[in-house]
Amino acid sequence: MALKPGDGARTLADVALAALREAIVSGEIPPGTPIRLQEYVERLQMSSVPIREALRFLEQKGLIERSPHRGVFVSPMSALDLDDTYRIRLDLESRAVRLASERMTDQDRTRITEMVDRYAKASLAGDPIARDLHGDIHMSLYELSGSKWLLLLLPMLWDNSERYRRLSLPLRGSPEQRIEEHRHIVEAVAAGDPDRAEELLRTHLSNSFEAAIAALHELEASESLAGESV
Amino acid sequence: MALKPGDGARTLADVALAALREAIVSGEIPPGTPIRLQEYVERLQMSSVPIREALRFLEQKGLIERSPHRGVFVSPMSALDLDDTYRIRLDLESRAVRLASERMTDQDRTRITEMVDRYAKASLAGDPIARDLHGDIHMSLYELSGSKWLLLLLPMLWDNSERYRRLSLPLRGSPEQRIEEHRHIVEAVAAGDPDRAEELLRTHLSNSFEAAIAALHELEASESLAGESV
DNA sequence: GGCTGCTAAATTTGATCAAATCTCAAATCT
DNA sequence: AGATTTGAGATTTGATCAAATTTAGCAGCC
Numbered sequence: 033m034a035l036k037p038g039d040g041a042r043t044l045a046d047v048a049l050a051a052l053r054e055a056i057v058s059g060e061i062p063p064g065t066p067i068r069l070q071e072y073v074e075r076l077q078m079s080s081v082p083i084r085e086a087l088r089f090l091e092q093k094g095l096i097e098r099s100p101h102r103g104v105f106v107s108p109m110s111a112l113d114l115d116d117t118y119r120i121r122l123d124l125e126s127r128a129v130r131l132a133s134e135r136m137t138d139q140d141r142t143r144i145t146e147m148v149d150r151y152a153k154a155s156l157a158g159d160p161i162a163r164d165l166h167g168d169i170h171m172s173l174y175e176l177s178g179s180k181w182l183l184l185l186l187p188m189l190w191d192n193s194e195r196y197r198r199l200s201l202p203l204r205g206s207p208e209q210r211i212e213e214h215r216h217i218v219e220a221v222a223a224g225d226p227d228r229a230e231e232l233l234r235t236h237l238s239n240s241f242e243a244a245i246a247a248l249h250e251l252e253a254s255e256s257l258a259g260e261s262v
Numbered sequence: 263m264a265l266k267p268g269d270g271a272r273t274l275a276d277v278a279l280a281a282l283r284e285a286i287v288s289g290e291i292p293p294g295t296p297i298r299l300q301e302y303v304e305r306l307q308m309s310s311v312p313i314r315e316a317l318r319f320l321e322q323k324g325l326i327e328r329s330p331h332r333g334v335f336v337s338p339m340s341a342l343d344l345d346d347t348y349r350i351r352l353d354l355e356s357r358a359v360r361l362a363s364e365r366m367t368d369q370d371r372t373r374i375t376e377m378v379d380r381y382a383k384a385s386l387a388g389d390p391i392a393r394d395l396h397g398d399i400h401m402s403l404y405e406l407s408g409s410k411w412l413l414l415l416l417p418m419l420w421d422n423s424e425r426y427r428r429l430s431l432p433l434r435g436s437p438e439q440r441i442e443e444h445r446h447i448v449e450a451v452a453a454g455d456p457d458r459a460e461e462l463l464r465t466h467l468s469n470s471f472e473a474a475i476a477a478l479h480e481l482e483a484s485e486s487l488a489g490e491s492v
Numbered sequence: 493g494g495c496t497g498c499t500a501a502a503t504t505t506g507a508t509c510a511a512a513t514c515t516c517a518a519a520t521c522t
Numbered sequence: 523a524g525a526t527t528t529g530a531g532a533t534t535t536g537a538t539c540a541a542a543t544t545t546a547g548c549a550g551c552c
Contacts, residue, residue, distance in 0.1 A: 042331065068502095084315060089318045091319065092319045100272035101503080113410060116410060127349075127353065180343060181347055189411065274505080274506070275506090299533075332515090332533085333534070
């Protein structure tokens with residue numbers, strides 16, 4: 033068992049949730065794949081109850097789709113879905129950084145600046161922890177918005193974006209530009225400049241989107257991704 | 263049991279979900295109230311398993327909040343939350359009607375126009391079914407957007423808005439204006455005019471927001487709503 | 493040959509029971 | 523007296539087992 037209750041998670045359902053989310057986001061379980069209870073009972077070494085709770089959660093999160101009495105399936109990926117995800121994310125994440133820009137305390141400023149530093153260091157060193165730190169930065173911006181609903185909605189879109197982003201990772205060049213993009217966004221937020229923060233964020237997301245689209249097309253050209261119609 | 267699997271719902275968990283959602287949205291269970299498993303086991307005449315699954319779903323939907331080993335609580339309501347909800351809803355629902363405007367088929371046009379007619383009739387007759395039809399109209403617009411993610415995110419915001427809207431119902435005047443607002447929005451969407459559809463929608467939501475704010479202030483003046491900090 | 497209906501296996505879904513955790517008040521210690 | 527510990531009751535959480543549903547294969551029929 034990779035994680036036990038106590039390592040941040042308080043219940044087995046939380047453990048199952050984290051494991052399933054990671055398996056889906058990483059692409060380990062490809063789109064369209066059915067998630068069989070028995071398989072994860074064995075793999076996660078727990079009964080089906082917490083796993084089923086985690087699946088209900090993930091259903092409303094948009095990562096899986098349920099067909100009653102037939103099972104749950106990893107949500108399909110497609111260029112349309114990617115486009116849909118990013119357009120909405122642009123709207124909401126813009127709002128988030130604007131709000132964050134207007135609410136920053138000194139403590140927030142030092143915390144998120146340090147976070148970017150750690151991310152930069154790990155990314156340049158090729159440390160795989162950089163992936164988590166990258167997520168932490170964006171999550172922090174969501175939190176700093178002070179909006180309950182942005183904090184609920186944006187992680188849903190983030191997780192879906194992340195599925196495409198991981199596809200594009202192998203194709204990416206050096207990390208310097210991406211580090212600078214994050215540093216500049218955070219600086220604008222820390223400086224309390226919503227206009228600049230929003231503009232930098234939009235550019236950043238657009239770049240990220242372009243990279244994902246390219247990776248996706250390359251992939252769709254060869255194999256055809258599982259595309260169950262809902 | 264109000265609903266059995268077969269009346270639209272395929273599983274008991276769906277039944278529990280519908281019942282709990284309605285109880286929360288209607289205000290029957292006030293904000294801050296703990297939802298005790300045993301109580302709903304008896305009330306819904308089912309074991310705790312499907313109820314727990316429904317609760318996980320509602321948690322990610324934003325209607326309840328969980329405290330591990332302590333229970334789940336109905337999410338608090340506040341002027342800030344109302345404001346947060348409506349601002350995001352304005353962004354996303356605007357996008358939805360714009361997209362819908364560009365995708366309407368003849369079949370869609372007749373279907374949603376008939377829906378507005380039924381809503382108008384029921385509303386003028388004081389038939390309580392009008393409430394459901396009102397929801398159906400907005401849900402249809404979400405669906406017609408063709409966006410998976412809007413269809414996932416907007417009902418979350420809708421449900422939360424609905425909690426405030428129900429508060430404001432007693433204070434409202436005649437339904438004629440609201441009927442016309444919906445008719446005009448749907449006409450603009452059916453006519454394929456995204457700009458006009460968006461503008462009418464924004465006005466409609468703003469009016470709805472104003473009514474809710476007024477009702478909320480009236481209420482906050484007297485009793486204090488349960489306000490657990492998250 | 494192709495279609496229909498039946499049976500068995502696999503799987504999801506639900507019920508029941510047991511364990512773990514939290515709450516809160518009474519008891520003990522300083 | 524005030525603070526800390528302990529223990530009983532309530533509640534959530536998890537495991538196990540049973541029921542219901544779907545699916546796939548196969549026999550029988552037109």
